[in-house]
Amino acid sequence: MIEIRELQKSFGDLQVLKNINLTIEDGEIYGLVGKSGAGKSTLLRCINGLEHYSSGSLKVDGVEVKDLDRKGLRDFRKGVSMIFQHFPMLSRKTVYENIAFPMRCWGYDKATIDKRVRELAELVGISEKLNQRPRQLSGGQQQRVAIARALTMEPKILLSDEATSALDPVTTRSILKLLRDINEKLGITIIIVTHQMSVIKDVCQKVSLLDQGCLVVSGKVDELFMNQPDELKTFLGEEKFEVDCEGINVQIMLSEEDDSRNIVSRMSRELGIDFTIINGEMERYRDKYLGSILINFPKEQKEKVETYLKESHVIWRYYHTDKEGEICQDS
Structure with missing residues (x-):
């Protein structure tokens, strides 16, 4: 469970997160939606410890993220993985080597790496691409590689920062279906940052709308649509x-x-x-x-x-x- 209470974050004099209160249950697909600059990505980076919050509390499974020392934060990030809009790939490495990279950094043995890479390649649908280079893949295939790589350390939480924004609509739907399959098969909590309401509708169970650093409305996706709060209508137009x-x-x-x-x-x-x-x-x-x-x-x-x-x-x-x-x- 992720529990966020009175969370605030500033960059100098600019306050980008203001009194955020949010609970995300284990196994949920949770959406964070809002316009550019609303604070969505900053909140995501606070969850995995890439950004230090100014005040408040952010606990993951009861652990206060800001209290972790350097080693504790390193171990913590094994369980909180992330995929991005632009899927950073090692261009000179094969798909196999790209997926295996985190495990090699942690010193896993070859047999364990090989078994895990092939399992994940099958899970994301790229088993036949393992010997190819990133430049030989489509954008959707590259994102599948990035997702497989993010799963190598068997994380409990997967963070998606605008992961489908660079993809065409058909490919976006296939990636969202994949994320939902991963959630159902592995029980991983997935948090999706997006400015696209269509992404929220397709895959998320719950959603929070952020505006200028404030969490203005939260709830189940279908219930928010049915009740149409003013904040959501303003965002949608x-x-x-x-x-x-x-x-x-x-x-x-x-x-x-x-x-x-x-x-x-x-x-x-x-x-x-x-x-x-x-x-x-x-x-x-x-x-x-x-x-x-x-x-x-x-x-x-x-x-x-x-x-x-x-x-x-x-x-x-x-x-x-x-x-x-x-x-x-x-x-």
């Missing part, structure tokens, strides 16, 4: 739709886990009201599909619709337009 000012506009959140997916047709049939569908969307969040639908109906039906929605126990909210014609949201 609100898409604006042409809405009918003559009626009432309502957004209903759709989930596979309740009766919301057929709520509009059922409500129309039971209340005898014709609804106009303004916009609708569904997206995949790990193993489930979530979405929303924006509807319009006559003002005189407001009370009936509101009562029906409340009794149906679905998540919904009113929409209206402001003076500039931009879409606004009411709880």
